[in-house]
Amino acid sequence: MAIALFNILIFPGFLFIGVFGMLAEYIDRKLCAMLQNRVGPPWFQPLADFIKLAAKEDIVPEQADARIFTLMPVVALTGTVTAFFCIPLWGTKALFSFNGDLVVVLYLMTIPTMTYFLGGWYSRSVFSMIGAARSITQLFAYEIPLFLSVLAPAMLANTWSLSEMTVYYNSHPWFGLFNIAGFLIALVSLLGKLEKVPFDIPEAETEIVGGTFTEYGGRLLALFRMCIDIEMVVGASLLAAVFLPFGMHYGPAAGFALYIVKVLFIVALLSVLRTIFARLRIDQMINFCWKYMAPAAFLQLLADLIIKGIHAP
Secondary structure (H helix, E strand, O other): HHHHHHHOOOOHHHHHHHHHHHHHHHHHHHHHHHHOOOOOOOOOOOHHHHHHHHOOOOOOOOOHHHHHHHHHHHHHHHHHHHHHOOOOOOOOOOOOOOOOHHHHOOOOOHHHHHHHHHHHHOOHHHHHHHHHHHHHHHHHHHHHHHHHHHHHHHHHHOOOOHHHHHHHHHEEEEHHHHHHHHHHHHHHHHHHOOOOOOHHHHHHHHHHHHHHHHHHOOOHHHHHHHHHHHHHHHHHHHHHHOOOOOOOOHHHHHHHHHHHHHHHHHHHHHHHHHHHHHOOOHHHHHHHHHHHHHHHHHHHHHHHHHHHHOOOO
16 A cells, blocks of 8 residues: 555656656757757746745636636646556556556546636636637647557557557567657647647637636646646657657666656657747648648558558467
8 A cells, every 4th residue: 555655646656747747848948948049947947937836826717617717727637647657657567557548548638638628718718718719629630640640559559558558569669660650640749739839829828818827827827837747748658658669678777767768859859849830820720630630640540450460360
């Protein structure tokens, strides 16, 4: 019981992923600043921002639904952290592994976006409601390509378990090369899920102030920001487990170091992508996802099915 609590609360649980999320935010912001020829924030800036927000008073708008408004940040953070426990990190087995955990992780990663929508909608602010509508609209654009790109390697491995997928691709490393297109699709879809440029449409500062989070402040906004940081780590960990599952048999120390490198590599790719592109309109984003990314994800799925049929015993 004590070991389980330690794993959930300390390592590799909430404390670890919270610190790692802030580190990922710092690297993301620092790399983006370097690419734009700026200095960027100091290493302690994410922690300082969190402490500053946590020290402020929580203000609930008079017209808002107070219960939903205050509950959504907690629900978002809970869903994101729970998903992390089902992803194999530096070994071939996750902290909580079972058949079908891949589907559960994808479901849990959808919860934050739903909380952004509900929190913004029940804020009753015009800017928040517009941002909430954009969040839920954007969800239906990137979610299908993301699901297809991640499920295609699972079909090739003939399992819905992330841990079993890791074992399979460690035994058949060459099969991972057939999923490169899926990795690129999932990477772009993750940008949409994290609502980063060019998919930061729901919180476009130049259009709708802060979008969904316009009315949020204090500890509630701090929880939402922590959730976004952790979601970036969880998304990068998922992509690393599905598309970069090599090096899992080197031992705990080497495997942990390799896991950190893989996650930060994916975070760096996200930073580069959000630096070189400008924000899209919501209609452009939907057209891009449905006209290009979804068909490409279907082709990835078809290719994996063909390869699975060829190599079937």
